[in-house]
Amino acid sequence: MSDIVMSAVDVNVRFGGLRALADLDLEIRSGEVLGIVGPNGAGKSTLFNVLAGAIRPTSGRVLLQGRDITSSRADQRARMGISRTFQTVRPFLDETLVRNVAVAALAVGDGRAHAMDVAVDLLEQVGLADKAAARASELGHGERKRLELARALAVRPRVLMLDEVMAGLNPSEVREIVELIRSLCAASGSELVLIEHLLSAVRSLADRVVVLDAGRVLADGTPDDVFGDPKVIEAYLGTKYATS
């Protein structure tokens, strides 16, 4: 579990005068599910963007299996096996589900027929097989999150990063997606990085949790250690977040 697959080393991101990430070090270890939590504005999405290549850090490096990929673009990183979902789901609304997923497989070099097979298989895995021919615009919010997962998986990621996939789901949809993520992780062997406000979901899924605040790592440890840490509870969680 201790092999480092990906890391951010001494990363700083400045937006004008604001330090969104400050001297940040983060490791993603082989086979782990890593939860990233923290208050609004803590820097979670910025960190995801830095790891995925959507934002170039002001200083610092991003390494993938020891290789410096700081200057690689997001599309290049996707081909290297770094895949992400977005906080705001953005499927091609007028396209069918199967074509939405196949497009992601095509982007990593699958041939057309194989991409369609991959898409059908992934829709089955996320429980949307019966809607494969429906348009994405016909889906409910929870179903769109599942579609988003299938699209992120279509690139056969080494590192899968999920940005608030539980947001806006009702409790039974949350239970379903937690179970789905658990089974997808077990089947894929990928590393999974989750940004999530719903701490109960992080607690049940993550092997390790990193708490960010004001662009810095406040705590890093097992869910029990981190969520039991008085400074985390007092300073950052308080009553602001749902814990059940």
Ligand SMILES: Nc1ncnc2c1ncn2[C@@H]1O[C@H](COP(=O)(O)OP(=O)(O)OP(=O)(O)O)[C@@H](O)[C@H]1O
């Ligand atoms: N493109 C940008 N330009 C200027 N400031 C930005 C930009 N993106 C993020 N910020 C600022 O950087 C800080 C970190 O934002 P970020 O979105 O990474 O936090 P977060 O932890 O993901 O928050 P949330 O939980 O609300 O999504 C915030 O103060 C935010 O306003």
